[in-house]
Amino acid sequence: MVAAGRTVSDAAVALRGLRFGWPGAAQACVDIADFTLAAGERLFLHGPSGSGKTTLLSLIGGVLRADAGSLRVLGTDLVALSGPRRDRFRADHIGFIFQQFNLIPYLSAADNIALPCRFSPLRAQRAGDIGAAVARLAGHLDLPVDLLARPAAELSVGQQQRVAAARALIGAPALVVADEPTSALDAARQDAFLDLLLGECAAAGASLLFVSHDLRLAGRFDRCVALSNINATTEATA
Amino acid sequence: MRLPLWHLTLASIRNRGLATVLTLVAIALSVTLLLGVERLRNDARSSFANTLSGTDLIVGARSGAVQLLLYSVFHIGDATHDVSWSRIDALRSHKDVAWLVPVSLGDSHRGFRVVGTTADFFAHVQTGDRQPLRFAAGQAFDGVFDAVVGAEVAASLGYAPGAKIVLSHGAGEFAAAEHGDKPFTVTGVLARTGTPVDRSVLVGLAAIEAIHLDWQGGSRIPGVEIPAQFVGKFDLSPKRVTAALIGLERRSTVFRVQREINTSDGEPLLAILPGVTLDELWRVVGVVERVLLAVSAFVVAVGLAGLVATLVSSLSARRRELAILRALGAGPGDVFVLLMTESVLLAVAGCALGVMLLWALSAGIAPWLMAEHGVQLVARFVDQSELVWLAGVIAAALLASVIPAWRAYRYSLADGMTVRM
Ligand SMILES: Nc1ncnc2c1ncn2[C@@H]1O[C@H](COP(=O)(O)OP(=O)(O)OP(=O)(O)O)[C@@H](O)[C@H]1O
Ligand SMILES: [Mg+2]
Numbered sequence: 001m002v003a004a005g006r007t008v009s010d011a012a013v014a015l016r017g018l019r020f021g022w023p024g025a026a027q028a029c030v031d032i033a034d035f036t037l038a039a040g041e042r043l044f045l046h047g048p049s050g051s052g053k054t055t056l057l058s059l060i061g062g063v064l065r066a067d068a069g070s071l072r073v074l075g076t077d078l079v080a081l082s083g084p085r086r087d088r089f090r091a092d093h094i095g096f097i098f099q100q101f102n103l104i105p106y107l108s109a110a111d112n113i114a115l116p117c118r119f120s121p122l123r124a125q126r127a128g129d130i131g132a133a134v135a136r137l138a139g140h141l142d143l144p145v146d147l148l149a150r151p152a153a154e155l156s157v158g159q160q161q162r163v164a165a166a167r168a169l170i171g172a173p174a175l176v177v178a179d180e181p182t183s184a185l186d187a188a189r190q191d192a193f194l195d196l197l198l199g200e201c202a203a204a205g206a207s208l209l210f211v212s213h214d215l216r217l218a219g220r221f222d223r224c225v226a227l228s229n230i231n232a233t234t235e236a237t238a
Numbered sequence: 239m240r241l242p243l244w245h246l247t248l249a250s251i252r253n254r255g256l257a258t259v260l261t262l263v264a265i266a267l268s269v270t271l272l273l274g275v276e277r278l279r280n281d282a283r284s285s286f287a288n289t290l291s292g293t294d295l296i297v298g299a300r301s302g303a304v305q306l307l308l309y310s311v312f313h314i315g316d317a318t319h320d321v322s323w324s325r326i327d328a329l330r331s332h333k334d335v336a337w338l339v340p341v342s343l344g345d346s347h348r349g350f351r352v353v354g355t356t357a358d359f360f361a362h363v364q365t366g367d368r369q370p371l372r373f374a375a376g377q378a379f380d381g382v383f384d385a386v387v388g389a390e391v392a393a394s395l396g397y398a399p400g401a402k403i404v405l406s407h408g409a410g411e412f413a414a415a416e417h418g419d420k421p422f423t424v425t426g427v428l429a430r431t432g433t434p435v436d437r438s439v440l441v442g443l444a445a446i447e448a449i450h451l452d453w454q455g456g457s458r459i460p461g462v463e464i465p466a467q468f469v470g471k472f473d474l475s476p477k478r479v480t481a482a483l484i485g486l487e488r489r490s491t492v493f494r495v496q497r498e499i500n501t502s503d504g505e506p507l508l509a510i511l512p513g514v515t516l517d518e519l520w521r522v523v524g525v526v527e528r529v530l531l532a533v534s535a536f537v538v539a540v541g542l543a544g545l546v547a548t549l550v551s552s553l554s555a556r557r558r559e560l561a562i563l564r565a566l567g568a569g570p571g572d573v574f575v576l577l578m579t580e581s582v583l584l585a586v587a588g589c590a591l592g593v594m595l596l597w598a599l600s601a602g603i604a605p606w607l608m609a610e611h612g613v614q615l616v617a618r619f620v621d622q623s624e625l626v627w628l629a630g631v632i633a634a635a636l637l638a639s640v641i642p643a644w645r646a647y648r649y650s651l652a653d654g655m656t657v658r659m
Contacts, residue, residue: 061565063655084569087568088567090565091566092567096565098562098655103562104246104562106250107246116566116567119566119567119568
């Protein structure tokens with residue numbers, strides 16, 4: 001449904017006149033006239049706390065449905081898709097990394113990494129031998145093998161973030177979305193983590209939408225965008 | 239797509255170990271209680287209905303049907319009047335009567351009722367599913383001062399054939415005066431039946447006459463004392479008995495014979511069909527059982543409320559877990575199914591545990607129940623009616639778990655991808 005009609009020139013994400021307001025809120029939270037993330041592009045999106053970054057990612061992931069406008073992700077119009085098909089689309093094509101609390105605490109690190117394959121047969125198929133894929137990604141992300149069998153709750157925050165990155169990358173999704181994945185790490189670990197993440201995305205040819213309020217990281221990306229520049233709402237507290 | 243949910247459910251249940259185990263135990267215990275009460279109810283009813291089988295009519299002096307049944311079969315209360323032996327003889331020779339077993343009550347032995355009867359008692363009285371009486375040891379009485387004791391009498395007083403026993407006049411607390419001058423010898427011990435026979439001391443009708451030779455109206459005749467060795471010189475043929483059990487040649491004549499006895503002239507008699515009156519009596523006693531059943535149904539409701547409470551309270555802690563699953567592609571429907579699966583799994587496991595617990599319990603206490611109360615409890619897994627109960631419990635769990643599942647569904651729709659603490 002998606003991959004078939006997609007060409008290389010298709011943007012990873014393309015928004016036109018997208019509007020969304022939380023139920024009960026006086027104002028729209030997201031109101032973006034025009035925004036594009038090119039295929040293979042690694043973009044840094046920043047904005048202050050409460051400016052709607054996570055909300056925007058929820059829209060792109062199809063967890064939330066826009067009130068108005070058009071939202072094309074990897075060539076597919078998400079606004080037109082039904083709820084279950086948006087869920088399927090997200091499982092198949094988008095890898096997510098959160099700020100923290102990324103992992104299911106009672107599953108092992110390896111199970112956490114393999115989780116997207118359980119929800120998406122397409123990603124399971126692209127990953128091939130899932131055990132091998134997990135081991136390969138863990139190796140690339142500097143995760144010792146003996147760590148993989150441990151429950152996620154027993155890992156350090158830095159290790160958890162790398163497990164989360166591996167989980168976002170398994171089965172080669174075309175778009176990786178990271179919601180402040182480094183804010184729980186110290187500066188040295190932030191750099192190391194970014195190296196790994198950027199390298200893996202480049203190797204997999206995935207587009208990366210990296211959201212943060214920490215502008216120091218911006219220099220390592222292809223492009224840097226301030227949410228306040230594209231979002232028309234005035235709610236953000238700068 | 240459904241398979242991972244199972245895996246997640248199991249892992250998640252394991253993760254919340256203690257709360258889960260407690261919920262499981264609560265459900266299991268309530269299922270055990272529900273099935274146990276239901277089982278006891280059924281077993282009690284059937285063992286009650288089978289207190290006396292193979293007997294077509296019970297005849298006694300005219301009183302209430304339930305009263306006649308109570309004193310003649312259950313040895314509860316006393317007869318207000320006797321039946322003269324001439325009437326008994328006449329009934330015995332009635333053309334439709336196959337056999338007649340007279341019973342004479344009124345004495346006791348250390349709290350157990352003494353039943354004066356004939357050796358026919360052992361041939362014709364049946365209990366349970368038409369099981370004849372069996373001797374666990376020894377044989378029927380023969381001489382005047384022979385006695386046969388029921389299983390419980392033998393067990394609680396430690397009697398075996400050869401034991402010497404002394405009967406008392408009257409029953410219960412008033413059995414003060416003893417027939418100490420005329421001891422009896424136990425000749426036989428009956429096998430357990432789970433009926434009042436177990437609590438009886440059976441002697442011949444002649445024995446009843448013999449021990450009362452020097453008695454009149456409930457007390458010893460002053461100055462008169464007839465030693466046991468001389469009783470043979472007296473007329474020991476019965477004058478009056480308390481009641482009689484009758485078996486007919488053909489069951490089909492039972493209502494006619496009953497009417498005949500009930501409407502006969504002279505001494506007013508009452509004939510009852512034991513099965514019908516037992517049913518009547520059960521309707522009175524059975525109320526208690528139905529109340530018990532209602533109570534255990536409430537216990538099940540409490541167990542299920544515990545299940546819902548556990549799930550709901552774990553939900554706030556699992557909100558971020560649900561958000562992560564949503565981000566990985568789980569739909570709100572998947573989240574709903576996840577929660578439902580969990581509670582159904584817990585309910586099914588609780589039911590299985592409850593059934594096993596019941597089985598172990600009933601296997602464990604069955605010998606004790608039989609020995610102490612004569613209630614036959616067969617350790618068995620589940621029968622069809624119990625499966626219906628179990629299905630009901632699981633259906634109720636399914637229904638109850640809609641609440642937490644619906645809440646989880648709402649959360650996962652409302653939270654977006656905000657991973658909430
Ligand atoms: N589930 C929700 N229900 C209602 N309102 C919400 C919800 N999630 C976020 N909001 C509101 O939407 C606005 C944007 O929140 P959002 O989480 O997108 O900000 P953010 O830019 O990601 O902030 P931060 O940098 O702190 O993560 C806030 O005003 C917030 O109150
Ligand atoms: Mg945020």
